Amino acid sequence: MWQWIHKWGSPRVFYRFSLRVTPWLWCAAALLLGIGAVWGLAFAPPDYQQHDSFRIIYVHVPSAMLAESCFALLAVCGAIFLVWKIKLADMVARVAAPFGASMTFGALVSGAVWGIPTWGTWWVWDARLTSMLILLFLYMGVMALRYAFDRPDSGGRAAAVLALVGVVNLPIIKYSVDWWNTLHQKSSFSLTQAPSMPASMWVPLLLMMLGSYLLFAALVLTRTRHEILRRESRSRWVRALIAPDAGSSDTGV
Amino acid sequence: MVAFDSLNAFMSMNGYGLYVWTAWGVITGLCVAQVIMARLEHRRIVQRIRRQIRREQQL
Numbered sequence: 001m002w003q004w005i006h007k008w009g010s011p012r013v014f015y016r017f018s019l020r021v022t023p024w025l026w027c028a029a030a031l032l033l034g035i036g037a038v039w040g041l042a043f044a045p046p047d048y049q050q051h052d053s054f055r056i057i058y059v060h061v062p063s064a065m066l067a068e069s070c071f072a073l074l075a076v077c078g079a080i081f082l083v084w085k086i087k088l089a090d091m092v093a094r095v096a097a098p099f100g101a102s103m104t105f106g107a108l109v110s111g112a113v114w115g116i117p118t119w120g121t122w123w124v125w126d127a128r129l130t131s132m133l134i135l136l137f138l139y140m141g142v143m144a145l146r147y148a149f150d151r152p153d154s155g156g157r158a159a160a161v162l163a164l165v166g167v168v169n170l171p172i173i174k175y176s177v178d179w180w181n182t183l184h185q186k187s188s189f190s191l192t193q194a195p196s197m198p199a200s201m202w203v204p205l206l207l208m209m210l211g212s213y214l215l216f217a218a219l220v221l222t223r224t225r226h227e228i229l230r231r232e233s234r235s236r237w238v239r240a241l242i243a244p245d246a247g248s249s250d251t252g253v
Numbered sequence: 254m255v256a257f258d259s260l261n262a263f264m265s266m267n268g269y270g271l272y273v274w275t276a277w278g279v280i281t282g283l284c285v286a287q288v289i290m291a292r293l294e295h296r297r298i299v300q301r302i303r304r305q306i307r308r309e310q311q312l
Contacts, residue, residue, distance in 0.1 A: 041277070042263060045256055052256075053269040059280040102283040110276035117272055212284075219287055226294050233302045242302045 009086040011228040012237055018221040025218035032211030039204035047201075056114040058205055062212040064107035067135060068170055070100030070216065074142060075167040078160025088224075090156040091231065093163065094146060095223035099216065101139035108132055119183055127176035128184035131169060138166035 040058035047054035073096055080089035111129065112122040123129065142159045149155040177186045232238045257263040266273045 037277075041273075042255055042257065045254075046267070051269060052266040053272050055266065055269075055273050056276040059277050063280050099287050102287060103280075106280040106283045109279045113272045113276045113279075117269060215284065219291060223291050223294065226291070226298050229302065230298050233298075233305060238302065239306060242299055243306050 009084075009088050011088055011091075011232055014088055015225055015228050018225045022218050022221050022225075025214050025221065029211050029214035029218055032207045032214060036204045036207030036211055040208060044201050044204055045198065050118055053114065053117045056110055058208045060107060060110040060114060061205060062208045063103045063110065064132070065209060066212055066216055067100055067104035067107050067132070068173060069213070070096055070103065071135060071138065071163070072167065072170060073220075074100065074159075074163040078163040081156060082160050082164075087231070088228075090153075090160070091224050091227040092220060093160065094156070095227050096220050097139060097143050097146075097159075099219055101136065101143065104132060104136045104139055108136065115183075124183050126182040126184050127180035128173065128182075131173040131176050134169055135166075135173065138162070138169060142166070 036058065041055055044055070044058075046052050074093050077089040077093035077096070080086050081093065108129070111132075115122050115124075142162050145158040145162055146152075146155040149158060177184050229238055229242070257267070264270060
């Protein structure tokens with residue numbers, strides 16, 4: 001077990017692994033999102049109540065799910081970094097945060113735009129909307145804390161603590177539609193029940209959700225690689241990777 | 254089966270075009286921006302390390 005953690009916590013091993021899998025992830029993400037987008041926009045039947053405005057669901061739900069999953073990832077990475085001091089976890093947390101923040105923003109904007117034709121208003125202080133807004137502020141706090149310290153490690157630890165504290169917001173977001181009965185509709189999609197929509201409606205949603213998770217994975221793995229290069233820029237293997245001929249020079253470095 | 258009668262109906266989303274395209278546009282734009290920024294980041298980091306190596310070799 002310890003050997004396993006040590007091996008995968010090694011930036012060099014992770015770099016090689018990431019380099020091998022990301023091309024496949026990018027391709028699979030593009031494929032799923034492409035099919036899901038065309039299907040959702042042009043082929044899925046219109047909703048009987050919301051007509052064609054319901055097509056916002058195909059970007060709104062995936063972005064909201066990513067916003068929450070990404071924050072959970074920040075918390076898990078934060079815990080790993082705080083307890084075992086594995087730097088790789090901190091790198092993943094650093095590169096994942098901006099994407100999670102932008103997806104939270106995207107979910108809020110697409111929800112607001114969806115609210116105009118559906119609820120007649122772009123914003124209400126509904127529990128789901130408010131808890132998502134808090135999530136956006138938490139992301140901003142996590143990102144700001146990282147740069148509020150002179151030593152990068154202290155910033156990383158502070159960001160990790162806020163991510164761990166902020167994770168209590170996730171169940172609040174999830175159950176907000178059940179606990180407070182306000183405007184936002186309840187979840188129409190769950191792992192345990194058969195969907196109430198026809199397959200021609202939920203299959204593209206499933207494709208968009210899977211595709212966006214793959215995009216998230218590809219982006220985080222790619223940017224973690226960049227972060228490894230940045231932090232290990234003085235190590236010999238990074239030097240050899242970037243300038244293979246420089247190592248054989250007679251300067252002795 | 255295509256859900257729209259004409260290309261015009263698709264573009265206007267039968268009257269919901271403004272909302273649907275805005276939502277899709279914002280989120281697609283955010284994702285594309287993240288990917289472009291990641292590519293620029295790679296170039297920036299590699300250039301910096303190259304400069305570093307050159308500087309050290311000149312010493």
